[in-house]
Amino acid sequence: EVHLLESGGDLVQPGGSLRLSCAASGFTFSSYAMNWVRQAPGKGLEWVSTTTGPGSTTYLSDSVKGRFTISRDNSKNTLYLEMNSLRAEDTAIYYCAKDPRESSPYYSDHWGPGTLVTVSS
Amino acid sequence: EKVMTQFPATLSVSPGERVTLSCRASQNVNSNLAWYQQKPGQAPRLLIYSASTRATGVPATFIGSGSGTEFTLTISSLQSEDFAVYYCQQYNNWPLTFGGGTKVEIK
Numbered sequence: 427e428v429h430l431l432e433s434g435g436d437l438v439q440p441g442g443s444l445r446l447s448c449a450a451s452g453f454t455f456s457s458y459a460m461n462w463v464r465q466a467p468g469k470g471l472e473w474v475s476t477t478t479g480p481g482s483t484t485y486l487s488d489s490v491k492g493r494f495t496i497s498r499d500n501s502k503n504t505l506y507l508e509m510n511s512l513r514a515e516d517t518a519i520y521y522c523a524k525d526p527r528e529s530s531p532y533y534s535d536h537w538g539p540g541t542l543v544t545v546s547s
Numbered sequence: 548e549k550v551m552t553q554f555p556a557t558l559s560v561s562p563g564e565r566v567t568l569s570c571r572a573s574q575n576v577n578s579n580l581a582w583y584q585q586k587p588g589q590a591p592r593l594l595i596y597s598a599s600t601r602a603t604g605v606p607a608t609f610i611g612s613g614s615g616t617e618f619t620l621t622i623s624s625l626q627s628e629d630f631a632v633y634y635c636q637q638y639n640n641w642p643l644t645f646g647g648g649t650k651v652e653i654k
């Protein structure tokens with residue numbers, strides 16, 4: 427059974443940094459593209475970033491380009507999101523989501539429960 | 548960027564009714580369209596991909612259709628557990644984009 431569990435969400439000041447992690451199990455992690463999708467309080471879903479299975483190619487939304495970095499450690503079955511220069515508008519639940527194939531763009535067939543990032547002074 | 552527009556924003560329906568949710572893409576996305584269901588306090592759940600293929604475990608009451616720029620999700624007979632917010636997502640091109648969602652609430 428596929429299992430995704432995010433961690434690392436916290437309250438951080440504007441301009442601060444945070445690293446999110448997503449621990450994966452129940453599937454061959456390196457064979458699937460992985461995503462971060464966020465949801466601001468009371469709002470809809472917003473795609474943030476994607477990495478292909480090997481981690482050789484990454485994609486970032488314009489809203490986080492230059493501030494966020496997605497990476498993965500296939501030996502640890504873990505996905506990461508390094509977040510710098512955080513802004514109030516980055517406040518959201520961040521979901522880790524798995525694609526059903528190695529490359530993207532594609533849909534996500536499994537999602538973690540999410541971790542809350544709050545950017546506030 | 549392909550903008551996804553969902554309408555209506557809210558649907559008030561009674562259990563047992565048939566409901567149709569709409570999703571429109573600003574440009575052609577072929578059949579690269581997925582639907583997700585999200586209940587309060589939960590992560591999204593994949594319902595439909597490739598515009599009309601039900602994901603594993605999704606009941607046959609959920610029917611996706613459309614291609615190009617116009618898509619619909621029909622719930623043939625609404626059950627109590629179907630009251631939720633539904634999102635469409637295009638994955639034809641980067642960036643991946645979601646619609647704003649349709650909330651299906653109890654009438």
